Amino acid sequence: MKKDKIIKFSKIIFLFAAAFLAGRLVAWATAPAASPSVNAQTENWGLSFQQEGKPPVANATFDELKKYNAYYAENTEEKVIYLTFDCGYENGNTTAILDALKKHQVPATFFVVGTYISSSPDLIKRMAEEGHIVGNHTYHHPDMSKISTKESFQKELADVESLYKEITGKEMLKYYRPPQGKYSTDNLKMAQEMGYTTFFWSLAYVDWYQDKQPSKEEAFKKLLGRIHPGAVVLLHSTSSTNAQILDELLTKWEEMGYTFKSLDQLPATQPETA
DSSP states (O other), X not given: OHHHHHHHHHHHHHHHHHHHHHHHHHHHHHSOOOOOOOOSSOEEOOEEOOSTTSOOEESSOHHHHHTTTEESBOOOSSOEEEEEEEESOOSSOHHHHHHHHHHHTOOEEEEEOHHHHXXXXXXXXXXXXXXXXXXXXXXXXXXXXXXXXXXXXXXXXXXXXXXXXXXXXXXOOOEEOOGGGEEOHHHHHXXXXXXXXXXXXXXXXXXXXXXXOOOHHHHHHHHHHSOOTTEEEEEETTXXXXXXXXXXXXXXXXXXXXXXXXXXXOGGGSOOOO
């Protein structure tokens, strides 16, 4: 009798385990594929271009980034480009870039470091006077994901704000781009708490090596082939190639049917109306 009870109990355990395993297999089979998300650890902003003329797949989705007031493109079919430049230092190319923008009446955002403001106040004033946004690229251009304290993080941004106001007499618009595209959830939260909007990008190319500048053909292959509706384009103002081709590049984008808007016109950044 005791043996029969043991056998019966063993069968119940076996059936329960089988049912549990079957349920788990069904769940695994029907679960949606994991999507990119913002990581609590350090991330290097990255893009994967899978189809010409279409937005790339990024490290994080539009919706994930939006939680932290962060963006990298506009999710649209409209042929619009948001042009941005990262400015680490001045080496004589920014004037030509500003001239081309003025000729085409194209607005841009210049993300500048603190030393750039100190060394090139006249260029900063010209950017502001000609309607461009001057954004915050931190004072020292460090890996911000390794800055653990809120005080140190704030200082990197606040010192740039102070310099900009000293030079222009105006408050800096709180637009932030992490140096080298390195970030973490904590970084994005800190910037958000300071009232900043964080901007990554959906198109860039290797244009920052001074001793290895891309040719015109190489630049056009990337910048024309990978352009897409709603693109936030990142170029470096230190690039002699960019200075030389920008006039023609803007013309070619215009011929492709693209128009240009300022980052403050990005629909996702606009306040919600009742």
